[in-house]
Amino acid sequence: MDRIRIVGGNSLNGVIPISGAKNAALPLMIASLLTDDTLTLENVPHLADVEQLIRILGNHGVDYSVNGRRQAQDSAYSRTIHFTARNIVDTTAPYELVSKMRASFWVIGPLIARMGKARVSLPGGCAIGTRPVDLFIDGLKALGVEIEIDGGYVNASAPNGIQAGRYEFPKVSVGATHVLLMAASLARGTVEIHNAACEPEVANLADCLNAMGARISGAGTPTIIIEGVDALSGARHRVLPDRIETGTYAMAVAMAGGDVVLEDTNASLLENALDTLRQAGTEVIPTNSGIHVRRNGAGLEAVDVMTDPFPGFPTDLQAQFMALMTRAKGTSQITETIFENRFMHVQELARLGADISLSGQTATVRGVDALNGAQVMATDLRASVSLVIAGLAAEGETIVNRVYHLDRGFERLEEKLTRCGATVERLSS
Numbered sequence: 001m002d003r004i005r006i007v008g009g010n011s012l013n014g015v016i017p018i019s020g021a022k023n024a025a026l027p028l029m030i031a032s033l034l035t036d037d038t039l040t041l042e043n044v045p046h047l048a049d050v051e052q053l054i055r056i057l058g059n060h061g062v063d064y065s066v067n068g069r070r071q072a073q074d075s076a077y078s079r080t081i082h083f084t085a086r087n088i089v090d091t092t093a094p095y096e097l098v099s100k101m102r103a104s105f106w107v108i109g110p111l112i113a114r115m116g117k118a119r120v121s122l123p124g125g126c127a128i129g130t131r132p133v134d135l136f137i138d139g140l141k142a143l144g145v146e147i148e149i150d151g152g153y154v155n156a157s158a159p160n161g162i163q164a165g166r167y168e169f170p171k172v173s174v175g176a177t178h179v180l181l182m183a184a185s186l187a188r189g190t191v192e193i194h195n196a197a198c199e200p201e202v203a204n205l206a207d208c209l210n211a212m213g214a215r216i217s218g219a220g221t222p223t224i225i226i227e228g229v230d231a232l233s234g235a236r237h238r239v240l241p242d243r244i245e246t247g248t249y250a251m252a253v254a255m256a257g258g259d260v261v262l263e264d265t266n267a268s269l270l271e272n273a274l275d276t277l278r279q280a281g282t283e284v285i286p287t288n289s290g291i292h293v294r295r296n297g298a299g300l301e302a303v304d305v306m307t308d309p310f311p312g313f314p315t316d317l318q319a320q321f322m323a324l325m326t327r328a329k330g331t332s333q334i335t336e337t338i339f340e341n342r343f344m345h346v347q348e349l350a351r352l353g354a355d356i357s358l359s360g361q362t363a364t365v366r367g368v369d370a371l372n373g374a375q376v377m378a379t380d381l382r383a384s385v386s387l388v389i390a391g392l393a394a395e396g397e398t399i400v401n402r403v404y405h406l407d408r409g410f411e412r413l414e415e416k417l418t419r420c421g422a423t424v425e426r427l428s429s
């Protein structure tokens with residue numbers, strides 16, 4: 001199993017190219033199931049989750065080519081991939097495939113809309129909470145889909161197609177909003193979604209669906225109206241920049257100190273997190289094509305944070321910000337409101353010398369003068385990268401074990417950091 005070795009103490013200086021967003025690429029790839037035409041996606045990041053979803057889509061009959069070939073171009077950070085679901089050969093998404101990645105459950109939306117039936121295993125994904133699928137089920141039922149759960153599978157059937165309807169989410173769900181958007185695109189009538197997720201990845205999916213011929217308005221706001229159409233066509237669409245990767249590297253610079261331009265990204269995707277970094281004493285300057293992040297010598301201020309759905313502080317940056325606060329002057333409180341078990345990084349950060357106590361959904365982080373390198377274990381995707389951030393500022397050597405979590409969501413992390421002067425290497429075994 002690969003490990004990452006970091007020797008702390010170097011500042012970061014240079015340019016870091018930001019990849020396409022994992023959390024936008026995955027639903028966009030799934031949208032290819034909605035049409036027998038080719039959906040071309042630009043700026044698709046080269047990640048384990050993307051490769052896994054290619055396998056899952058292949059099981060349903062989706063063919064793909066990367067820049068005209070089946071193999072990835074090793075030199076490219078993000079790629080253009082063509083997806084074609086000429087025929088859906090299987091409407092079952094089996095446990096062996098779906099259990100590895102939560103987003104794969106979302107195939108239920110296009111499969112039910114295009115084929116009138118779907119049998120999809122209950123999902124897996126990062127172990128950060130119970131992560132039920134009740135909202136997907138209730139939402140689809142509101143559009144006339146019949147659903148039963150049997151043997152760990154969700155069996156969905158809509159022999160007369162997706163019906164007009166209205167669904168108000170009792171709680172914001174990004175994934176369930178994606179699924180209802182995809183299913184409703186082919187509805188027989190108008191679908192209203194209320195209290196929808198406003199994350200930029202939802203708007204990115206809606207833009208793509210509209211380019212395919214869907215009639216969606218309001219995506220990116222809590223109320224989305226979809227006028228169903230009979231069929232969707234192919235399209236060409238660009239995956240938006242990864243706001244979580246952007247925030248992660250901004251926090252890495254804040255932690256290590258230095259002067260870095262984050263390229264091919266957009267500050268408007270993560271205003272809340274960037275403002276928080278400014279409060280912590282980091283210079284953050286939006287540019288035409290990215291963000292300039294700088295921190296020279298001065299100490300970090302302690303800032304309290306509470307995660308929230310967009311435009312709030314993202315839960316996917318909570319672990320990284322906690323790593324940063326371990327070195328702040330004073331005490332910060334970090335409250336997680338989205339997932340009930342997203343503090344697995346706390347005990348690993350403590351191995352590096354962090355002083356953190358937990359009470360319910362709030363972590364109290366008392367800044368320490370120094371962190372010390374140690375062996376730590378990655379427990380989930382964002383927790384893994386929080387350990388890398390901590391390692392950049394720790395004295396001596398930090399070894400992060402189980403980095404397969406990291407490979408789900410960060411494209412060539414060690415290369416991007418090394419080019420800016422960090423000592424980070426992958427130890428393959």
Ligand SMILES: CC(=O)N[C@H]1[C@@H](OP(=O)(O)OP(=O)(O)OC[C@H]2O[C@@H](n3ccc(=O)[nH]c3=O)[C@H](O)[C@@H]2O)O[C@H](CO)[C@@H](O)[C@@H]1O
Nearest residue numbers: 023103131132133134135136172173174175315316338339
């Ligand atoms: C691939 C992807 O895009 N993953 C992101 C997506 O996950 P994902 O789409 O899984 O997250 P959701 O927005 O659905 O989850 C938000 C909350 O709603 C709960 N819930 C969700 C569905 C449901 O049927 N019932 C229910 O109770 C979840 O357990 C969680 O507590 O949004 C999360 C919240 O921004 C991010 O952390 C993930 O990185």
Ligand SMILES: C=C(OP(=O)(O)O)C(=O)O
Nearest residue numbers: 102103125126316381382
């Ligand atoms: C939690 C995440 O991913 P997933 O929803 O795929 O588990 C994430 O991207 O941080």
